[in-house]
Amino acid sequence: MLQLESQKSKIKNQKYALPILVLAFIMASCSGKKEESLGDLKAKQAELKTQLSEIATKISKLEGDSGKKFTLVEASAITPTIFKTYINVQGHIDAEENVSLAAEMPGTITKINVKVGDDISKGQVLAETDARALQQSISDLQINSELVNQLYEKQKALWEQKIGTEVQFLQAKTQKESMEKKLAALQEQVRMTRIVSPIDGTVDAVDIKLGQLTAPGMPAIRVVNFKNLKVKADLAESYASKVHKGDEVQIKFPDSEDTLTARINYASRSISAMNRTFGVEILLDNKKEYHPNQITFIKINDYKTEKPVISLPLNYVQKDLKGQHYVLVADGKKAAKRNIILGKEYNGVAEIKSGLADTDLLITEGYDGLNDGDAIQIKK
Numbered sequence: 001m002l003q004l005e006s007q008k009s010k011i012k013n014q015k016y017a018l019p020i021l022v023l024a025f026i027m028a029s030c031s032g033k034k035e036e037s038l039g040d041l042k043a044k045q046a047e048l049k050t051q052l053s054e055i056a057t058k059i060s061k062l063e064g065d066s067g068k069k070f071t072l073v074e075a076s077a078i079t080p081t082i083f084k085t086y087i088n089v090q091g092h093i094d095a096e097e098n099v100s101l102a103a104e105m106p107g108t109i110t111k112i113n114v115k116v117g118d119d120i121s122k123g124q125v126l127a128e129t130d131a132r133a134l135q136q137s138i139s140d141l142q143i144n145s146e147l148v149n150q151l152y153e154k155q156k157a158l159w160e161q162k163i164g165t166e167v168q169f170l171q172a173k174t175q176k177e178s179m180e181k182k183l184a185a186l187q188e189q190v191r192m193t194r195i196v197s198p199i200d201g202t203v204d205a206v207d208i209k210l211g212q213l214t215a216p217g218m219p220a221i222r223v224v225n226f227k228n229l230k231v232k233a234d235l236a237e238s239y240a241s242k243v244h245k246g247d248e249v250q251i252k253f254p255d256s257e258d259t260l261t262a263r264i265n266y267a268s269r270s271i272s273a274m275n276r277t278f279g280v281e282i283l284l285d286n287k288k289e290y291h292p293n294q295i296t297f298i299k300i301n302d303y304k305t306e307k308p309v310i311s312l313p314l315n316y317v318q319k320d321l322k323g324q325h326y327v328l329v330a331d332g333k334k335a336a337k338r339n340i341i342l343g344k345e346y347n348g349v350a351e352i353k354s355g356l357a358d359t360d361l362l363i364t365e366g367y368d369g370l371n372d373g374d375a376i377q378i379k380k
Helices: 002-031 038-067 132-160 166-192
Strands: 071-077 084-095 098-101 107-112 125-129 194-196 201-206 221-224 229-236 248-252 259-263 277-283 295-304 311-313 325-331 334-339 341-346 349-354 361-365 376-378
Touching: 071 325, 084 341, 125 221, 132 166, 166 194, 229 295, 259 277
Parallel strands: 071 376
Antiparallel strands: 071 361, 084 229, 084 295, 098 221, 107 125, 125 194, 201 221, 229 277, 248 259, 248 295, 311 349, 325 334, 325 361, 341 349
16 A cells, blocks of 8 residues: 555656646747757657656556455355254263162171272172171071971871871971971071172272171162163253154263263153153263263264255354345455355354355455455455
8 A cells, every 4th residue: 555655646746747847848948049949849748748648547547546445354165064963961970780788687797898999799798797696596496406307207207107196296397397487587687697799890889897887778888880881861851852762972071071972772752740851871881981970961963964064153144134144255356145044053053054055265254344245355
């Protein structure tokens, strides 16, 4: 612009200087020796007028060029992609096999056979309560049981030989059966003094100490099978028709920047009457270490285009007075308005149903205040 103004100033100076030069030239010619004829002077005057006319034309052209305005913009090519939308929901990690164990009868903890982190097997005894009184009762019953069994066998033999009476035989039999039931009951009580794992897994918590009194319902030891972890979440019933088994999901964990891509392996078909939600579950692989009850952030894919389509950030989309959505594209050195129809929207990006082609150059900067047909220049 400075260079343009300089050229205009220079030419204007020439414009005003030429008449002065012509006048000075004529005066000098008249006052000096009449070396040149009047015809020569007129020829030079005509030549100077021609030059003056050319200078005036240049000035007019420069003034016209300086009046032209354009807007600097940035423009980007449009690349079609697969457009997806997601349902965002919070979930948590749960174990398929996660059991909290407690003693089956009151007692004092006398043995703790495991510690946190131990891998255990199904049926393994993890802890025991005091069973000494029961064991003593069993020993006493076993001694009496031997005498009762001997009496029963003797009465049975006599009955078979038709020597003893039926009453004696039945009494002996009843005593024997009663003793066996008492012994079985005591042995069952001894079994109940042991805390036994019902699954294979890992000891996740030990909430008891030696000498501590415990009772049914009091948490003692928790066992988790970390090989069968899953993510569980509850979704509003409004999504029931959009979410299905096999749908793609993205799972993000608060303690990691990684995002896990998986699929829904279970979607409940019933709606809870309490909170009007339905549950979904996603199985986790065993390649990483996950933690039961850990919070997760889940994105469930509920819409996906079959082929690549044009999608744009919504901040590039404008609306005219008639409510028509449009964007501006670069058409040579001018801005061109493209009326568009929006489709699905997600996270500030909209699917473009029609109105744009992948050959268009979308104006991405400098479009504020720009109108259809305005002069533009694309930044390099």
